[in-house]
Amino acid sequence: MQIGLVGLQFSGKTTLFHTLSSNSSQTHTNKEEAAIEVVKVPDERLDNCSKIFNPKKQVNATIEVFDIPGLRMSDDNKVKITNTFLNAVRNNDALFYVVRAFKDESIIHPMNSIDPSRDIEFLETEFLFSDIAFLENRLEKIKKDILKSKDDRLKKELPLIEKLFHHAEKEQPLRTLQLDDFEVKMLSGYQLLTLKPLVIAVNYDESSIENVDNEIEKLKNKFSKIGAEFIPFFAKIEYELSQMNEDDRKIFMQDYGIKESALSKILRTSYQMLGLQSFFTVGEDECRAWTIKKNFTAQQAAGVIHTDFYNKFIRAEVVHYDDFIKYGSFSKCKDAGVWRLEGKEYIVKDGDILNIRHN
Ligand SMILES: Nc1nc2c(ncn2[C@@H]2O[C@H](COP(=O)(O)OP(=O)(O)O)[C@@H](O)[C@H]2O)c(=O)[nH]1
Ligand SMILES: [Mg+2]
Structure with missing residues (x-):
């Protein structure tokens, strides 16, 4: 699953990208100098499972983020869309328009003025x-x-x-x-x-934090018919945040009145828009989160782990994360009657802990 950051030059894509990649497990750059990062999806539930099992390794779900090079102004003072650009955009499951709302005289806007509405319209058109x-x-x-x-x-x-x-x-x-x-x-x-799910991420400067709710509401109203989600964020501060340790970050976010980091907002919204959810496998070797579509059956979920698990599926042992945390162990879950054996048609719920029985 890959999301593409799309926008005019200097809108804050690469700054956002580096913010996200502070949470990444690998980086590589492709030929067009566009970069793709594999970003770990933070999940407190998985962290809590690891606290119980103390596994040799924890594997978070991942999402790929693609920083598509910006649209620049060409010699005749117009921003031109090229086929290379369109092809790069096509390659994603969901798009994030990164739109500039921050003011900074030293950074030119390729269309010479700051106007988020115009930039959104330009891309949409x-x-x-x-x-x-x-x-x-x-x-x-x-x-x-x-x-x-x-x-x-x-x-x-x-x-x-x-x-x-x-x-x-x-x-x-x-x-x-x-x-x-x-x-x-x-x-x-x-x-x-x-046709791709769209999130419009509007990049404000820190001096507008107090007005952001108002501003984003105006944009939402203006573009209420295009079927997009809007997320305000602050590329520059969020980048600084991503470089801090967790304690400092909490204090800093409180100071600025930021409730949720851009990373977490973006990942949460992507999951929602793409109809994704997670299930877990746990044990002393590995605690791991897996990404599946909503309404996947137990057998389909097993297939995400391994095709053999799909083909040779017998049953799934299922406990929901909430029950597991409430009772503290599988045997206590069995005593409480919340540990179940489910067949291949069972619809997996977000937060289910599964153990696949197979031939
Ligand atoms: N003042 C200010 N500068 C920003 C902000 N976001 C990005 N920039 C700066 O704008 C320039 C372009 O940002 P970049 O992320 O490279 O834009 P891209 O072309 O969309 O990848 C860089 O110098 C950033 O430091 C912001 O919120 N406030
Ligand atoms: Mg860039």
């Missing part, structure tokens, strides 16, 4: 145009191919692409269209930009 162009081409191609092909898929795809095209033509991002599972699956290979 460019991405929508790209989708419309794609859908238009696809429509033409299907209409041509459908005459000479016996492929049933094209007959199903045609009305779907038409529906998307008419929606996008009315300047509505595709993420605001209701699609069923079948339709989502059919479109999954196309990487449509405005």
Whole structure:
């Protein structure tokens, strides 16, 4: 699962990226000088399991963050979108627009003034145009191919692409269209930009902390129809925070009135938007968090650990984290009747501790 940071040059992407990466397990840079980080998802519940089992290692869930190089102003004073850029954006499961609201005379804005609304509109419009162009081409191609092909898929795809095209033509991002599972699956290979879940992260300076709630409310109202989440953050302070030890960080956050770090807000929101949740496996060797989609069955969850566990699944031993902490051990959970054996159709809950029995 990968989220892409997208935005104009100097909006604070790389600063945010370094903030996130202070929590990362590895870094590598790809050819276009864009960087990808594997960020550990902090989880207090997993930490608490480790306190009980004292395992040789703890493995947190991870999420990949991709710092896509910014859109700069070219010689004719316009910000140009290139295909390389669009392709880099396509490669993500969810997008985070990083939008500049901070004022700083020494850092030029590629469009020469600070205006978060304009920057959001700019990105949304460019991405929508790209989708419309794609859908238009696809429509033409299907209409041509459908005459000479016996492929049933094209007959199903045609009305779907038409529906998307008419929606996008009315300047509505595709993420605001209701699609069923079948339709989502059919479109999954196309990487449509405005279909991706979107978070708009607005980068304020510390002097505006008191006004931020108001400001973000205005943006939310203005863009209430685009189906995005808004997160205000403070790239510069949060970067400083990420370099501190935990005690200092708590004091500092209190001083500034920051309730939740950007890292934790971003990860929490990504999980929500992508419909993700965690389950745990615990023991003296390893305590580990695994990421799955909501509504995964026990057998599907087992498959995330190992394909053999999926194929040779017998049953899952299940205790919810809350019960485990309440009773303190598996045997006490058994006595209390909260330890269960579940079959392969069992729907895994966020925070379940699983032990997969397999052949
Ligand atoms: N004053 C101020 N400067 C910031 C803030 N966020 C980022 N910057 C600075 O803006 C410049 C561009 O930031 P960077 O993260 O590299 O932007 P990117 O081009 O989007 O990756 C850097 O010099 C940052 O230190 C902020 O909230 N306040
Ligand atoms: Mg950068």
